[in-house]
Amino acid sequence: MSNAYDVIIIGSGPGGYVTAIRAAQLGLKTAIVEREHLGGICLNWGCIPTKALLRSAEILDHANHAKSYGLTLNGTMTADVKDVVARSRGVSARLNGGVAFLMKKNKIDVIWGEAKLTKPGEVVVGKMTKPVVEPQNPVPKGVKGEGTYTAKHIIVATGARPRALPGIEPDGKLIWTYFEAMKPDFMPKSLVVMGSGAIGIEFASFYRSMGVDVTVVELMANIMPVEDVEISTFARKQLEKRGLTIITEAKVSKVEKGANSITAHVETKDGKIQTITADRLISAVGVQGNIENLGLETLGVKTDRGCIVIDGYGKTNVPGLYAIGDVAGPPMLAHKAEHEGVICIEKIAGLPNVHPMDKAKIPGCTYCNPQVASVGLTEAKAKEQGRDIRVGRYSFAANGKAIALGEDQGMIKTIFDKKTGELIGAHMVGAEVTELIQGFVVAMNLETTEEELMHTIFPHPTLSEMMKESVLDAYGRVLNA
Template sequence: MAENYDVIIIGSGPGGYVAAVRAGQLGLKTAIVEREHLGGICLNWGCIPTKALLRSAEILDHSNHLKDYGLVLEGKVSPDVKAVVARSRGVSARLNTGVGFLMKKNKVDVIWGEAKITKAATGAQPGEIVVSKSTKPVVEPQHPVPKNVKGEGTYTAKHIIIATGARPRALPGIEPDGKLIWTYFEALKPDFLPKSLLVMGSGAIGIEFASFYRSMGVDVTVVEVMPTIMPVEDAEISGIARKQLEKRGLKIFTKAKVTKVDKAANSITAHVETEDGKVQQIVADRMISAVGVQGNIENLGLEALGVKTDRGCVVIDGYGKTNVPGIYAIGDVAGPPMLAHKAEHEGVVCIEKIAGLPNVHPTDKSKVPGCTYCQPQVASVGLTEAKAKELGRDIRVGRFSFAFNGKAIALGEDQGLCKVIFDKKTGELLGAHMVGAEVTELIQGFVVAMNLETTEEELMHTIFPHPTVSETMKEAVLDAYGRVLNA
């Protein structure tokens, strides 16, 4: 007889495991199905290990500019790529183990294998999944299959949540091969540092890897089809980021596309078509394909059940509900923005709605912050200036340069900008955009302000500590209203 649960979650990435924790807290009998590694892509191959790599890159950058800080070091600091990768993998393994602990702590059963939904809930009858043996082998000893997990079999639940994440998108004819053309999987743990690298795509993944490898001394070229790098960001912010990246030695082509890749024994030649229709050949040791991701919706039984999908993602409402009763989706598989923190929030909202808690608010994607951890960092929330104008909003725009901020100058990182966008009539904060030192840690202040429906008046009367880079946030608000103090 099939074991029955209140909730079964397919996938243990940030959305899945956080949803499982919240379900356990609320007393729901919960199981989570995983086929490869607890923590999903984020903990094992994405957010966390990439930040460990970028931390090594940041320290290396600083060490090569010690004279700027009045310090002297005999000899040059050089990277040991194997040690850098080993540290990154160790950080990932620690958090992977932590997810297993959280499942045990919250009495969540872990089922190891690949799940397929065979029945949706109807009336008093629960939905059903069949779990088969995982076809994904364990590739690292530090990421083993956890002990005391359940395995193959049939399981039932009134509520089934799909949290299967996403995988790298491949362009026809330029598919990654794991050797010459990498995805983020290979880029995360290289056996060696290539002398030259071409990065196709300048979203967060592409730019972060471009920044990391440039810090490691690699000759990096970025090719982006859109007019600006990091195309979802405010154009002014991405322009500043581009100048700083180019100053570090990155070569960047925008309004350009890779049309063809020729492979040699140990290098590639990319045919890059520029805006004027001319084709330039770029030779590199390796290439990273970073042209986005696509949802993992295959082999889950969705088509047979009639679950609606759109452009490779499951269609949901603000609570994670699909068009089929008893089936939900959260995170990357449910569409953009494909960010771990969005997945976590959706997971909590979905579970709390299932549990019948009062006053559960649907996920508001307009208040999901985005962060890119290159050098310099980029962070944003809400509308860009262009989008606000496109929507017909009458706006005020405030800016404050890091060049006038005492803490940024003391850090030796005075090239940055904080930009805010307000509704001129109501004072509503519509968007905030930042580029510079540690802005990924600062953006949450604006997210909180937007969530509390704060106007410019409250922000102007908020006391920011001195000296901090956060003072740029208040000064940008003051600038929007003609009251800037330090510029």
């Protein structure tokens, strides 16, 4: 029957559509169910369009400091919010169309509608609900829709959505999530950002570049709490130099709404409260898995803290049912979802030597100015584990390429196991570190030691030379410092 498949994937975000392509490559008859837009949040309202916004911000920052490069701009450089947003949405739309092409190329059926698990091996697809945000590309004609579909293997890849705090729920006007923050119809003069994870800091950085007065409120002692403290402390100083106000060990306890502004009541750890009035507030206090209305309860699927519980290969406690990506728990990153999906489908297909996900080797990147990137253990975590470690550091201020770029504020930090020489952590802050981190990710996956890194030839002049110098520093052999 035409509605029977080997694999059905619910959700077409980075995890879902990549898994579908790999399934098709392995000869499995594959369908993907999507209720809103191909590419999911990442492509349409997350990773990609935010980077387009941040690129506009970067160009503006450089233009505003043209004199330091010996350049004079004739006229005033200004940001047109409508055009900046239009460029971001155009980038997203182009990639959204690219996913549709890949589905067609790989002969993957796209089923449009709301999926529900009714019994093992069966998915009932209802009509498309009104999406949270309208898709940029219309649903193609002639594709599949409502109906009952069967598959031996069903993979849930429904992603996540912004978490809301009780009493401070986003309203789309005065209190924004990343949806509204990504497509403002005007540029606010002032802004409070609640939360300093990757989403919060990236938007804080973008809006500050656009000339907005930004205040960041973070509950923990350090911004970007998952990062190495030394790196996050450095990043904080640089962000504050750019004019951001950052309040840590504090929470927004209440928000009063005016006609066209908000007043945030910020409570510090000592119980004192200060009020901050701003045009808008961005709620960036994390995301939560989309596990509702899927029929998980009917099938008895085990969940924990709003996410589906899986093993290292994406299997749930229900035979034939799997989960990948954000809905399967942290770290909630697109590249984790993609790799998790490939592991899952290759295990389903019976490929040999399929290894479970090693979360210690998943890199994290924050695209603020300055950028932050990391992989592996922080210094504090390594010490908590009782590891005897060597730590190396190298400053951008000593690197020729960084100085030539006018980007000499940053550092690279490497952490090694003293006994074995194993690289167990790498942490960076500064220009283009999100492009550099993959070098250390590859090294960790190959179980590279400090000796092998020391004997690796890095090109000159490049920012990457600092990676080697950081390794050398850990062993008292740094050359250019």
